[in-house]
Amino acid sequence: MQAEDFHDSVRPGLIAMLPRLMRFADVLVGARDEGAGLLSRALQLMLAEQHRYQRGTSLDVWAFAEIYRYWLSELRDHAEPVAQARIDETRFVELFYAKGDDYVDASVVAFLGSLSAPQRLTVLLVYGEGFEYEDASRILDVPPETIAARLIRISAVLADRLNARAPAQAAATVETLYPEGLRG
Incomplete structure (x- = not known):
């Protein structure tokens, strides 16, 4: 725009x-x-x-x-x-409730809430808003390589957490993080 x-x-x-x-x-x-x-x-x-x-x-x-x-x-x-x-974790969880929707994957929200602000914003900008790495880097005033590195670290932490869960539960969490339009 x-x-x-x-x-x-x-x-x-x-x-x-x-x-x-x-x-x-x-x-x-x-x-x-x-x-x-x-x-x-x-x-x-x-x-x-x-x-x-x-x-x-x-x-x-x-x-x-x-x-x-x-x-x-x-x-x-x-x-x-x-x-x-x-x-505040309680108030952060409220951000994920849409009107009339009672379902929120608590593990996803807890994972996002555990991220630092720069990591959380990187996930939001790239996966939530669909910005390219270069645009996200301009917004957060960091090199594009930093955006890529953050996403790799976040993915590794998420993978570790998912490995500790049952396979069906882990698949449901991944499905929540990557809605239909964002999966490649």
């Missing part, structure tokens, strides 16, 4: 991406309430400084990167940034 599709304002493009941006902010902070607050503050800043957006750059990559940078700057303002970045 390019901003020139929206004339001189990024506002319509950001509005079109709100559900995606909301999910990103929620997973970033680990809860819906704080995610909504983070997204609101970041959107206000993006709209005020939309002149920083460079035409030709993917608007969604720019928006995700701006939210991530804003979150990092908020963390730096805290006395204990590492403690602030930790998620």
